[in-house]
Amino acid sequence: MNVCVVGLGKIGLPLAVQFCGKGHRVVGADVDERVVDLVNAGEEPFPGEKDLDVRLKEAVHSGLLSATRDTTAAVAGSDVVVVVVPLYVDAEGAPDFASMDAATQAVARGLRPGTLVSYETTHPVGTTRNRWGPMLESGSGLTAGLDFHLVFSPERVLTGRVFADLRRYPKLVGGICERSAEHGVAFYESALDFDTRPMLKKPNGVWDLGSTEAAELAKLAETTYRDVNIALANQFARFAARRGIDVARVIEACNTQPYSQIHQPGIAVGGHCIPVYPQIYLWGDPDASVVRAAREANAAMPAYVVGMLEAAYGELSGAHVLVLGVAYRGGVKESAFSGVFPTVARLRELGATAYVADPLFSTGEIAAMGLKPWQGEPVTAAIVQADHLEYRMLGAEDLPGVRVLVDGRRVTAPERWRGVRRLVIGA
Structure with missing residues (x-):
């Protein structure tokens, strides 16, 4: 599939590289020109992530990974969009949605029928359905759950060991409807590797939480x-x-x-x-x-x-x-x-x-x-x-x-x- 990862930070970039490792063609979108230039050169924008330097070079040199500042164009050419833009809180603990709103609006402008949009950024309960869904619909003219699929799938990894944690823990997915969830589960099953050894306490893989x-x-x-x-x-x-x-x-x-x-x-x-x-x-x-x-x-x-x-x-x-x-x-x-x-x-x-x-x-x-x-x-x-x-x-x-x-x-x-x-x- 063609995948767009929005946000090439310490979680987003390893995710993009992981998806390339499973054969998907990925365009990473980021507002930081320095990050985009380094990724296109096959160089880490930040140090310390185990195996990222080697896997990034492989993904770029194979032609499976590229980066751009034009989120809308990247989304328009993608079957799947994964959003991993940071969400901050202010001094009183209230979420500051500015960066996520801007990213969502850019995604909406490029959204095509049939696309799966998955949010991995942690946010308050109800945000995917009540904030991102209407914003995507308003900017695209499409209907969530009917014209495009919408899920939330939280990142559950620690920086420094992202690739190991992606294998270690079940991938959680929740959709705004059953069809969205089915598409989300199918994508992550195709994009991740899982540790399925029988001694694991819980079965690994992708879990649909409903x-x-x-x-x-x-x-x-x-x-x-x-x-x-x-x-x-x-x-x-x-x-x-x-x-x-x-x-x-x-x-x-x-x-x-x-x-x-x-x-x-x-x-x-x-x-x-x-x-x-x-x-x-x-x-x-x-x-x-x-x-x-x-x-x-x-x-x-x-x-x-x-x-x-x-x-x-x-x-x-x-x-x-x-x-x-x-x-x-x-x-x-x-x-x-x-x-x-x-x-x-x-x-x-x-x-x-x-x-x-x-x-x-x-x-x-x-x-x-x-x-x-x-x-x-x-x-x-x-x-x-x-x-x-x-x-x-x-x-x-x-x-x-x-x-x-x-x-x-x-x-x-x-x-x-x-x-x-x-x-x-x-x-």
Whole structure:
């Protein structure tokens, strides 16, 4: 089939490459001229996605993948359109539909009868049917479910391992009608590879959830669950610390029972998904008090960790503190909603000079984020914000002069920090 992928970001581009790997001819559409030029040259616009560099070159050189800024023209020549444009939220947690509206309007102008349109961008329940459907109909003159097919199929992958996750998890699909769902299931069955080993707990493949609303809720529910679970772990950790209990041993013990799956506490919850999607859920369900409390609890953790440092170190005004880790997750060069920002902000509020280092980011990149890159200046305290593997080997000799280390991820080795007061969350 001819496929148009709208949005060549960290999810959209790997998806486009995956579709090419199954023999489909794909045109990727993006508003960023730099991204379009790099893709057409067979070069990654962003680093860190496993196997993308090789598979992208193969797709481009085979003639199966090209990129354009003209979304409407790309849609007009396609049998399937997959939309993976980011949806943002404002400071109050309300969705900002501007980018998605613009993309949908461009799709509508090129829409032909018989086309399947699949939205993979996470959004509030009911958006596919009540917002995108009418917008596509208005811009095309066609009727959803009759002249073209419309589904929602959430992305369920993590950056850095997209191709593996596409094989690992069932692909969820929900249509605005039965015929739309049938077309959505057939497309994804033809476009993805699945791990079908018999030892899997659940059958893999494409699952029709019965409606776009069910598929939308499934995405919001699975990500919101993680935020709530982490918040619970953080609450346990804060209580355990007050009582002199090591929460890590408690959680390990609890999780030997199959009904307990407590996550790990930590300094922050970052990334494009977990801090954002609970807010999108709350926008549609403002009475969800458990979700709201969890979001607030996790958002408070960076300040809590700085408080741990202050209690152990003393007055932080004038102190030079090194924050280790820009990335929101270890091994991934991504800073979206990273805990580094509220951590540094709180340190600055208390009068400390906050330096920042990360093995994945250059000093220029760190400075461009409004952070002060560490270039070997003397520091007397440190906070571990990201669980990079490199920090497992870090020790007191690497940071001479440091008196207190707060490891917000439990990634450092205690024996390497003799002579330094080392603190962890929940102990």
